[in-house]
Amino acid sequence: MNDTLKSLRKLRIAGMLSESALQEVENRLLQKPNQEVLQSVGEI
Amino acid sequence: MSNKSTNTKFAPQETETVTGFLTLTNKSKISVYLIAVAVLAVISPFLHVLYLIDDKEGIFGFSYMSSFMYSLSLPTMALCSGLLLKYVGTLLPHFNLYFKYISYSFLFVGIFFMVYTFVPMFDFSTSIYFTGLLVVSVILTVASHYLHKAVLTTEERLKKIISKLFDFIILETPRKHVSEEKQIDYVISYEKIINEIGDE
Numbered sequence: 001m002n003d004t005l006k007s008l009r010k011l012r013i014a015g016m017l018s019e020s021a022l023q024e025v026e027n028r029l030l031q032k033p034n035q036e037v038l039q040s041v042g043e044i
Numbered sequence: 045m046s047n048k049s050t051n052t053k054f055a056p057q058e059t060e061t062v063t064g065f066l067t068l069t070n071k072s073k074i075s076v077y078l079i080a081v082a083v084l085a086v087i088s089p090f091l092h093v094l095y096l097i098d099d100k101e102g103i104f105g106f107s108y109m110s111s112f113m114y115s116l117s118l119p120t121m122a123l124c125s126g127l128l129l130k131y132v133g134t135l136l137p138h139f140n141l142y143f144k145y146i147s148y149s150f151l152f153v154g155i156f157f158m159v160y161t162f163v164p165m166f167d168f169s170t171s172i173y174f175t176g177l178l179v180v181s182v183i184l185t186v187a188s189h190y191l192h193k194a195v196l197t198t199e200e201r202l203k204k205i206i207s208k209l210f211d212f213i214i215l216e217t218p219r220k221h222v223s224e225e226k227q228i229d230y231v232i233s234y235e236k237i238i239n240e241i242g243d244e
Contacts, residue, residue: 004239011210011238016207016210017210021207028231
């Protein structure tokens, strides 16, 4: 699992992170690889 | 022209007590008081040892001085502990109420057995002992309840605050306060912080 996701889950379990904030970062992390692909395609 | 200063403003002065040899500030007076109370609390249970080798006739109805000193030691310790706890309570404003209850119960126990020591005419009846025990139990129960609640609510409050700050960092800031071209840099920055927190 991604380090950021691990940290986020820890924070969520400890009650220091809301569900919506967790979802937001998870979505961003899922979108990230696609963005990287698009960027590299754009550079080509 | 007079050399006398016309400046009427003074810096706030520390209250001082001038004694024959020392100039004591309030802080040092408190330190002396605390040390004296702590020393008395620690030494009192051992004071009866002074009379063990050469015991003398006791006072306040006690047959021996050693038994009188021994009887006096524990209430003295309880009283001193109560006073120390009372002082600690004044330093911790959030826990002041709980330390107040705890110190009162220590003081109560100290006074209870001090009365027992200095009133030699009669021994306390069983009902008085049980009433005293009940009062102490009630005070300690109330104090521990509040203390427990305070610890839990403090932790919960801190978690809520951290959660709200994360909401602001993750949800609100990128949408309202960060321009589109800086969004990726911003996300990378807070991911770094999240990872650092996760490693703690």
